[in-house]
Amino acid sequence: MTAITHPASPSRSDYAARRFEDIRDLLPDVNNPTPLVRVRNSLGVDNVYLKLEWMNPFGSIKDRAAAYLVQGMVDRGDLEGRELVEASSGNTAIALAAMGAINDTKVTITIPDGVPEETKTILRMLGAEVWETPDELCPVDHPKDGAIALARSLAASENGTRYVMADQYENPDNVRAHFETTGPEIWNQTDGQISAFFAGFGTCGTLTGTGRYLKQQNPDIRVIAIEPQAGHRLPGLKSFAEANEPGNLDRSVIDDVVMVDDDDAYAMTLRLHRRDGLMVGLSTGAIAHAIDQYDGLGDGLIVGVSPDASTKYTSYFIERLGNEGQPS
Amino acid sequence: MTKDNASRIEPTETLDTSGMLCPLPVYKAGLALKGLKQGDVLRIICTDPGSLADIPAFAHQRGDVLLKVDDQGTTQTFLIEKGSGS
Known part of the structure; x- marks a missing residue:
């Protein structure tokens, strides 16, 4: 040695x-x-x-994106009175859940099924709600992105008053x-x-x-x-x-x-x-x-x-x- | 059970997804059906016209039986009998 x-x-x-x-x-x-x-x-x-x-600090490269995504939402006032929802296979979810815990913001994660139990458990330990989602959730229009579709539908439902989506796939803050x-x-x-x-x-x-x-x-x-x-x-x-x-x-x-x-x-x-x-x-x-x-x-x-x-x-x-x- | 007497069916459970956009009603329906037994009937109330395509396809995909579709324009109501394979 x-x-x-x-x-x-x-x-x-x-x-x-x-x-x-x-x-x-x-x-x-x-x-x-x-x-x-x-x-x-x-x-x-x-x-x-x-x-x-x-x-x-939260264990992955997604700390960077999450920090910018959250800051952007705060700057725009998107998080006032609303919960945060995001589709993620784990790392962005964990970073967002940790920041949500610090800010007392409720975080819901739509996560593809098959993600390891360790990730789902960490998210729940951080206080996030975890919605395990089959990739083929949408039986009619179905790219293999059920978790993303579900997060978008949550954000759009109830006239957009309950949830705001960080949208790491489309948000240029990422x-x-x-x-x-x-x-x-x-x-x-x-x-x-x-x-x-x-x-x-x-x-x-x-x-x-x-x-x-x-x-x-x-x-x-x-x-x-x-x-x-x-x-x-x-x-x-x-x-x-x-x-x-x-x-x-x-x-x-x-x-x-x-x-x-x-x-x-x-x-x-x-x-x-x-x-x-x-x-x-x-x-x-x-x-x-x-x-x-x-x-x-x-x-x-x-x-x-x-x-x-x-x-x-x-x-x-x-x-x-x-x-x-x-x-x- | 046949589709002819579906109008007389008393659902085991009702799921109201008013205000929700697809695929959220599909996801909620999956959760609701998970808690039911084979032969139980779930009534799903939707307000997203996309459900007219999504819910029947969802039931077919799972091996459940779609007993009834009632499209009232702003509201769609479905009756699904839980199958053996789900």
């Missing part, structure tokens, strides 16, 4: 700067970026960094969050040496906002999107073979799309755990697999988003691990 090298000891003022009066003060921005950590052992190249978004925070953070953290950026198709706020910012700094930076196969089991990612493309997707900033299947994503997620001690979630596994397979990226720094950690997906891995790691 190799020795651990620590950065220089922080000064007393640095210690004081790490004391916070409100959990939301930990939300990331250019002055408080999430870590960029080199992947040392799991990939065939050594110029890849993952941006560890699970170091955010893109703006990444244009103003994730993009500048990565640019600064790589000293402008980034040559390629990898992120998954989902709400597309990360891809569009970060990609747009990075390309404004250097149009040669390649922005690569990761898409799962139809029928996948990779929460947070969207296959546009079965789901509608969100309004927040700007394909003009995307240079290429890599398809990743579940087995490869699960295998890479385990490899990142076992070779690098990176306790990443499944979408990170998909993104890292795409980086590992991609040819012609050159010597510049490659950055992949690590949207969340594995803690919410342990039940998925119990099935895959079988008796592995248990005494025989």
Whole structure:
């Protein structure tokens, strides 16, 4: 086992700067970026960094979007006397539920069925109401987005007086969050040496906002999107073979799309755990697999988003691990 | 039970989704049916004209029996008998 090298000891003022009066003060921005950590052992190249978004206060990259979405709703007065509803497979839901808990705003989440029990339990622990929704909820007009359709119908019902929807798929505040925070953070953290950026198709706020910012700094930076196969089991990612493309997707900033299947994503997620001690979630596994397979990226720094950690997906891995790691 | 005598049926439960837009009535109907037994009848009151397509398709998809549809313009009423497969 190799020795651990620590950065220089922080000064007393640095210690004081790490004391916070409100959990939301930990939300990331250019002055408080999430870590960029080199992947040392799991990939065939050594110029890849993952941006560890699970170091955010509510546990995922969606803290950024949620903060901007909530601020936008507060600024517009949308939340006065109304409850918040959102469709989410987990991370945005958790961030919104946490912020709702702080603000004493009731939060209802429409969540696709099949989302791991860990996520649903965390949401209920945060006081949110969780409406588990089949993808094929709409029997007549049915893209595979039942949770989104249900959230929209809740927001529109009762003449719109009860609920307001954050609408992370269409709300430009989501893109703006990444244009103003994730993009500048990565640019600064790589000293402008980034040559390629990898992120998954989902709400597309990360891809569009970060990609747009990075390309404004250097149009040669390649922005690569990761898409799962139809029928996948990779929460947070969207296959546009079965789901509608969100309004927040700007394909003009995307240079290429890599398809990743579940087995490869699960295998890479385990490899990142076992070779690098990176306790990443499944979408990170998909993104890292795409980086590992991609040819012609050159010597510049490659950055992949690590949207969340594995803690919410342990039940998925119990099935895959079988008796592995248990005494025989 | 046949559709001919549906008008004489006393529903086991009534679900009023007035003011709700599809697919919310479908979702609520699914929850309501979950609490009923096979052969029980759910009356669903809707005010979204989209329910005229959604509710029959929903019942067919689940294997329930759509006993009656009454479209009064601003209000639609459905009777659904819970099937064995749901």
